[in-house]
Amino acid sequence: MWCPRLVAISVLLSVLCASGAQAGSKSQCERCKKLVKGFREGEKRTSRSNFGGGDVHWEERKKVSYLKSETRLVEIIESACEKGNHGCTSFLEQYEELLEVWWFKKQDKFPDLQDWLCRVRTKTCCRDNEFGKKCAPCPGGVEKPCNGNGQCEGAGDRTGSGICNCRYGITGTKCDQCLPGFFNETKLNDCLNCHRACLLNCTGASEEHCLDCGPGWNRLVTGGCRDIDECLSKSLHNCAANQYCVNSEGSFSCQDCHTSCASCEDPGHKDCKGCAQGYRWNATATLCDDINECEEGVEDSTASAAQEKAAADTGDKDAIPAAAATELPRIAACKETETCVNKVGSFSCLCKRGYKRKKGGCVVDTKYKEPVSEQSAVTADDLPPVEEITADDDDDDVPAAKESHATASSSSKDEL
Template sequence: MGIIFTVKFILFYLLIVCNLIYSKKLTLPELDDINSKKINECQRCKVLVDSFNYWFDKTSRGKFEGGDTAWEESKLRSYARSEIRLVEIQESLCSELHKYQDHCYSLTEEAEQPLEKWWLDKDPNSIDLHTWLCIENLKYCCPENHFGFSCEPCPLDKDNKLCGGHGRCNGEGTRKGNGSCECFKGFTGHSCGECAQNYYRADTYTCEPCHKTCDGCSGAGADACEACKEGWKLEGGFCNDIDECSDANTCKPNQFCMNEEGSYACKSCDKSCKTCAGPGCSNCTSCGPGAMFWSGVCVDSKLKDVILAETLNRVILYLGLLLIIILITKISHALASLVVLIVAAYIYYSEKNSTMNVVYVISNLYF
């Protein structure tokens, strides 16, 4: 018994360990996915600066909280810009991050000496760390509305606006890009001053989307279409849905067609059907070899015999119940009325839940 218990315990322990390992493996792809998302050098530098500021705040009072106030303030003044505090911050850098942590760690070595210089020589209250580190020293970023290796200013339009106020400068804030306009959704053109395809000019500064059926429009609504999108046709000034399913050859022979707004879908017939007019086994229009077509259903001879046998059993049962009602009627009309209600309810729900009710089977005995 002792050996059996030991073996069971070992197996149970191994099962728990394997489960933990498997669970851990499930989380690794998620972490890899987060850390594998590409960010540019400027964004990487900003992540590092945000982490530094986070730990700067976390160490703002060090270990001197509580106790003698005068002594505490004296210690805090010396601790505030001490190398001890800097080391504490640097040792914790990036550790709080759940996203882009690897990108942050990869920059800590390069930024170590510049951070020490900023810490010891600069005033953090007047000199912004992101500007000093990422823009001026590591040269990974540019000021707002500047781009490229030399941080050139982004070009403005005739109204002195950046991309007409409807876009952003390519490479803005980084040492990359060419300064061209990247227009917001709905706008296009060199300075984002035009409406994009399937948008119309609502007012001087706004472009609104055309109606969903339009392929180009002159205004709002379905009656302003200049042309129709694929799956629609222009009739009476409106784009009406094309019923692709009206063509019998739209789908393959073993599929049925479902018309959708502006489109269509071909769905596979039930495996019992050779061809069909809809989903399920009751919409067959023809059957494969070895099966018989029985009012929309494909059945083989064996299945048909089973259906007929089950139907015959139900008919005999119903006739038996009818005979019992007749006998009870001779005894008590009141009791017979109650039995009739019970039997009627039973027959109703039996036939309703049956895939092939008695009337259906009898009406299709000959085909």
């Protein structure tokens, strides 16, 4: 059946297709499925509608049903493709007549519109899990494509490649093999990671199933791998003198000692094997105490160098020296022009008041002015009475004494 109204719709669809480029990335199968989906949605939307008059009794008397009418078909087709989907509208224009055939003659016999239109008539699609021009079965078969371990690329599409995209850890054209570093777990029908001890392949999940051992592991005579404890020997790790080694499976890490320790075996302040600079070993408390350099001074560098050489000769650099036997002569921590400030494990030398830092030393600050509140106030009581100066005194001293007295008095007055 063909009518002018359907012809008009076809012309309209042609105009819409000409107004924009088709979506080339979509296959004809995808376009057919999109059209069928929109058609089915239109069927649901119009399932309770009727002719414009709404006279259901008239429909029954005349034996005319809206549900299978041309009017309903036109309404469904008009909205089958989304606005702007030129691929769908192009496919509809090409195969609209087949939709009419199915609507009026085939839908009772072939209720699956997608199978009838896309696979049987237009031959753009295949059955599920088939692909290509000949609709060949996907690798592994249509019942369990890719052995259930992947996706068959382009399944159901005559342009599909049929290549299996396998899940993580699985390979093979049918997704039936494990990648290196994985083993086949038959109970789960899956490939699982080998233990981290394994260099590559294994037969099970534990380190006992490794075929070869990776770095940080030793191969056992009985089979499998055992972790190497790098912390047992300094030749196996690269931790610094003020760090301690922490073993882990197949590796190790270096952690900082307590700040009071020059070396240690654990992080606590009582785990020192040697004291850091600015600390002294306390045998009673079995820890390294802070040295107050401001009260005790610092070790004589000349004597210290000699002792370090002697310690190096013994080969035991981590040993804590006996306090009384190895104490060095000590000298002042700071110079006379400096004030010493003790810190934990260290100290600072600050220039005294009236001095400033220059080239590493403290020199007189010519611009410094003593605060008034801290100056010594000079009064008349601090000076000898004028009358005590007699003729027996040196003549040169008399004017000087008077001048000093006058100046001091003036200063005293200003202070008052």
